[in-house]
Amino acid sequence: EDQVTQSPEALRLQEGESSSLNCSYTVSGLRGLFWYRQDPGKGPEFLFTLYSAGEEKEKERLKATLTKKESFLHITAPKPEDSATYLCAVPLPRELTGGGNKLTFGTGTQLKVEL
Amino acid sequence: GAGVSQSPSNKVTEKGKDVELRCDPISGHTALYWYRQSLGQGLEFLIYFQGNSAPDKSGLPSDRFSAERTGGSVSTLTIQRTQQEDSAVYLCASSLGLWFDEQFFGPGTRLTVL
Numbered sequence: 278e279d280q281v282t283q284s285p286e287a288l289r290l291q292e293g294e295s296s297s298l299n300c301s302y303t304v305s306g307l308r309g310l311f312w313y314r315q316d317p318g319k320g321p322e323f324l325f326t327l328y329s330a331g332e333e334k335e336k337e338r339l340k341a342t343l344t345k346k347e348s349f350l351h352i353t354a355p356k357p358e359d360s361a362t363y364l365c366a367v368p369l370p371r372e373l374t375g376g377g378n379k380l381t382f383g384t385g386t387q388l389k390v391e392l
Numbered sequence: 393g394a395g396v397s398q399s400p401s402n403k404v405t406e407k408g409k410d411v412e413l414r415c416d417p418i419s420g421h422t423a424l425y426w427y428r429q430s431l432g433q434g435l436e437f438l439i440y441f442q443g444n445s446a447p448d449k450s451g452l453p454s455d456r457f458s459a460e461r462t463g464g465s466v467s468t469l470t471i472q473r474t475q476q477e478d479s480a481v482y483l484c485a486s487s488l489g490l491w492f493d494e495q496f497f498g499p500g501t502r503l504t505v506l
Contacts, residue, residue, distance in 0.1 A: 281434070309492060320396070320483050320497030321435070328492070364435070368492065378423070378487060378495060379448065382435040 279304045281367050283383035290390050293354045298386045300365035301347040310348050311380065312341050313364040321364055355390045362387045396498035398484050404504045405474055413469045413501045417486030424467050425487075425495060426459060430480040438482075441467065442489055474505045 281302045290296055300310065309328040313321035325334040327343040334341045338359060340351040350363055366380040397416045405411050417424050426438040437451040441461045452458070456474075461467040471478055481502050485495035 311494065313497075318499075320485075320499050323494045323496060326492070326494055366435075378491060378493065379425075379437055379440055380435075380495070381437075382427075384432070384434040 279367055279369065279381045281365060281381050281383040283363075283365060283386050285386060286384070287387045288389070290352075290355055290388070292356055292390055292392050295351070295353045295355070297352070298350040298363055298388070299347060300350070300383055302365075302367050302383075304367055308368050310343055311366045311368075312348070312350055313366065315362045315364055315385070324363075352388070355388075357390045357392060360389045396484055396486050396496055398482075398498040398501050400501060401499065402502045402504075404506065406506050407476060408473055410470065410472045411474055411503065413471075413482050413484075413503070415467045415469070415484030415486075415498060417465065417467070417484070418496055419465075420488075421486035421496075422464065422489035423487045423493075423495075424461055425485045426467070426469050427483045427485065428480045429483060429500070435483065438469070471503075474503075476505050479503055479505045 284299045311326055312324040314324055315321045325341040330343055330345045332343050338353050342349045362385040364382055364385045366382045369379045399414045403411055422443045424441045427435040428438055429435050439452055439459045440448040456472045459469045481500040483497055483500045485497045487493045487495045
C-alpha cells in the first residue's frame with residue numbers, strides 16, 4: 278500500500294527565511310506527484326504536477342523537485358501570505374484506477390511565515 | 393461555473409440522523425471525487441465517478457455511506473444514521489478524467505455530528 282509522509286508537521290519561518298518541505302513516499306513504482314496548498318476553511322488548491330524524477334517546477338517563491346523517493350517544496354524568501362498547509366499526493370497505478378486519479382495524500386506541513 | 397461548489401458549507405446534525413451533501417463540479421469535468429478530511433488526518437479517498445462507468449466505492453468506510461451522480465454532473469454524498477466519528481470536512485473534487493490530471497477541489501462541507 279502506498280504511503281506518503283510529510284515533514285516537518287509544522288514550520289515557522291521569519292519573512293525572507295528560505296526553507297524546504299519534504300514529501301517522501303513508498304510506492305510500487307514512481308508515478309509522479311502532486312503538490313497542493315490548503316488555507317484554513319478552504320479546499321486544497323493545486324500547485325504543481327511532477328511527472329518524473331529530476332523534474333522541477335517553479336511558481337513565484339515556490340519550487341518543487343522530485344527524486345525517485347521524495348519530493349521537496351522549496352520556499353525562497355517567503356512572505357506571510359505563503360502561510361498555509363502544503364499537501365503532497367501520489368496517484369495509484371493507472372491499471373487500478375480505470376482512468377482517473379485516486380490520490381493518496383500526506384498529512385501536510387503547516388507553514389507559518391511571520392513578519 | 394468558475395469552480396467546484398459544495399453545499400451546505402456547514403452542517404450540524406444529531407447522531408442517528410441522515411445527511412446529504414451536494415457537489416457541483418466544474419462544467420465539462422467527467423471525473424468527480426469525494427474525500428474526507430478529519431482533524432490531524434490527511435485527505436481520505438471515499439468514492440470516485442468517471443463518466444458513465446460504475447463508481448469506485450472502495451474508500452467508503454461503511455455501508456452507511458453512499459453517493460450518486462446524476463446526469464454526469466451533480467453528485468450527492470449521503471450518510472445514513474450519522475455517528476460522531478463521521479464529523480469531518482467532506483471535500484469534493486473534479487477533473488478532466490485523464491489518469492494524471494490535476495483535481496480541483498471545492499471549499500468543503502464541515503459536518504458536525506452531536
